[in-house]
Every structure is written in C-alpha cells, then in structure tokens.
Amino acid sequence: MQVDEQADKQAEKLAEIANISEDTQKTSPRSYQTSNMKNALESKKSNKFLIPAISLALITLGVSVWFVISRFMSSPSPQSSTSTANSASGKEQTKAISALGRLEPQGEVIKVASPSALGTSRIVKLMVKEGDMVKQGQVIAILDSYDRSVASLLQAQSQAQESERNLAKVRAGAKSGDIIAQEGNVMSAASNIKSVEANTARIRAELEIAGRDYNRFLQVYKEGAISQTVLDIYRLKVETLQGQLIQSQQQVQQAQFQLRQSQGLLSSVREVRPTDVQFAEAQLQTAIVNVKKAEVDLDLAQVRAPIDGQVIKVNTKTGEFVSQTNGVVDLGNTSQMYVVAEIYETDIGKIKVGQTATIQSEAFEGEITGKVDRIGLRIAKNDVLGTDPAAKTDVRIIEVKIKLDDSKKVSGLTNLQVRVKVEV
16 A cells, blocks of 8 residues: 555656646747846756756656556456466366367278279169168169179079979989880880791791701702702702891890890889989089079179168269279268267376267357267377467377267268367
8 A cells, every 4th residue: 555655646746747847838939039038047047957857757657657567467366366266176176188089970981892803893873872871781882794693693593493403303213104115115125036036936947847858859869860950959948048047046136135225224214323313413503503603793793881871972973983992982870979089198098988078069059978988009190180370280199989978960070070078
C-alpha cells in the first residue's frame, strides 16, 4: 500500500509539471513582442530552471511506473492461482497420454486380388460396388477365363458319367442274350465235329474196300487176266480216297479248334474278371480327378470375398486388367473399428491392455470411447502427422490398437486421423 501511495504522489507531481509546461506553451507570441526588454530577460531566466525540472519529473515518473509493473508481475492474481491449483488437482485425479492415431477396420484393410495361378486376368463382370456388405465366399468379380472353365467342367462331368456306366457294365457281366448266343455257337461247333468225324469214318471205310479191291485185281493182273488200264482204275480210286481221308481228318481238327474257341468265349462272357473291374475303376477315378480339377479352375475364374466385411474401395472396374498391387477391391470389417494410436516410446511403459481411451476428431461430433486391445511389439517411425508445423515429424513410436465401444459413427471413415487420450 505504501508503494501505491508513493506512486500516486509521483503521478500528481508529474501532472502539475505537465500543466505548467502546457501553460507556458500556450502563451501567445504576441505578448513577447509587445513586452519590454525586462520581461524578456525574466522569461529567459525562468526557462533556464524549467527544463531541468521537466527532465527530473519524467525520470521520476519512469521509475515509478517500472516499480508498479514489477510489483504487479511478481504478485499473481487470486484467479490465476486458483486455476493453477485446479489444474494441478485435476492432473492428480486423472492422468492421460495423448497421441495421434488413425481409424482402421478389424483385421486391417485387405486388398482382394485375383488368383496368381492365372497370371494377368481381365474382369468381365464386377458383382459389387463401394459400400456393399459382403459375406465370406461371396463372388466379387468374374474373370475372363470363366466361360472356358465352365466348358471344361461340363466335359469332365460327362466323361465321369460315361466311366461310371462302363464300370457298372463290367461289374454286371455280359447280357443273358449274349450268353445264350455263345452257348449256341458251342453247340454248333460240337455238332460240326460229329458231322466231320462221321464223314471221316465213311471215307476210311471206303478206302479199306478200295484197298482190298486193288490188291485182288493186282493179283489178277499178275496172272494176265486183266489189262493195266483196269488195274490203274482201282489204284486211282485208292489214292483219291486216301486224299479225301487226309482232308476229312483236317476238318475234324479245325472243328475241334472251333469248339474249344466257342467254349472259351462262353466262359469269358459268363465270367466277370477282376482285372476288367479294376481297369474300369481306374478310368472312373481319372474322370473324377478331371472333374475336381475343372471345378478348381472354375473357382479360380471367380474372385471371392475372404472375410465378412464392407467394400471400401473398388480398384479395378469391368474390362480392366487386375493389378497385382492394388487388387480388385479394398475390403474391411467395418462393423468393428479400431484406432491405431502412435504412442511415443518413452510413454509405452504406462500403457496397459484394458485401459480406457477417448477419441476425438473434427470429422464427427463428440467423442468415442474404447479400450486398449493390443500393444505392438515393434518400434517404428510415426506415420500420422499433425497440422502443427512445429511438431516433431521423425519420432519413434509403438502402435497401440484400441477397440472402439461403438463403431457405427466412424464405420465409413477408414484412415481418418484422430486424437487419442489414454487414461493411465
């Protein structure tokens, strides 16, 4: 209080001096022209003392002002002390670690690509659009090899059906009609043998008679009772019958061979050989493998969703070749969103699984709560950069994943930059 009174007195003195100076400056020049020499000399003498007095007053005023300002700055106001105390008490009550982060779906964003076995493929039909919800295994796109794969599958299925019918035929054996026909062939061969054998016996009997006749006429010829011509007739008859006997015997052998062949065929028709069954089964298995291969090729001609989720972005349109880098679509499970918070390595020791976190951004109203679900195992460079030009842009961080309690508000904001506060 004494300092304030001194300052007030100094200010009053300064004001008086300033008034005196102002009155002096307001004095009309005409009065100096009309005054006499004596007044001019007195005025000069008074001005000689006025200038030092004004200087002294200004110096005194400056010192007083500096003293008052220093005293004001050194003694804080009750309001600021209260706010500081409140702030300190608030920090003692709730401590939080702040960081920047980004939104991503559960399991991150998946780039769904075409099968690599087909090489470069072209999309002939796109089955989804951005924002569509898809189920695991649902067809997303059809590739240009689809029609060819369908034709190959139909051909393989037809061959498999034919092999299956052939196996059933082999297992069932020959038809009853075929068996009866073959039995008739055996009977015919047996009958033919009997006929040929009878003819052979007849020729043999005739040959015996002709032989006896030739021998008798040969004796008569030796006695000179008959001529050589008559003897030659009987000799020729014997030779002819001998040739016929040989031919008939050959016919008997051929008929016996035919009988044995017919009997073998009859046994083959009646019998179902294991070898034939195994061969037919092998053909069927080969056909089934071809069907499965054709089914795989047909599946490769379609791009299917690997998970349940939402189509976030379409990277390849109908008629375009699928890029092996970007794939067909970006797919994510947006029904459950996560925040990937970049926590400084110096603060990571305070982060624990299950801690509560709040998320804020200008892109949505209010704040969203969540819990720390997983703490990363690798230290890396920060990827999320703020708008503050003075902020550090090359710091070492650990990614901490926070599972949101309510994802509906941000399900369509993948990769959004957010502010995160984790209560520790």
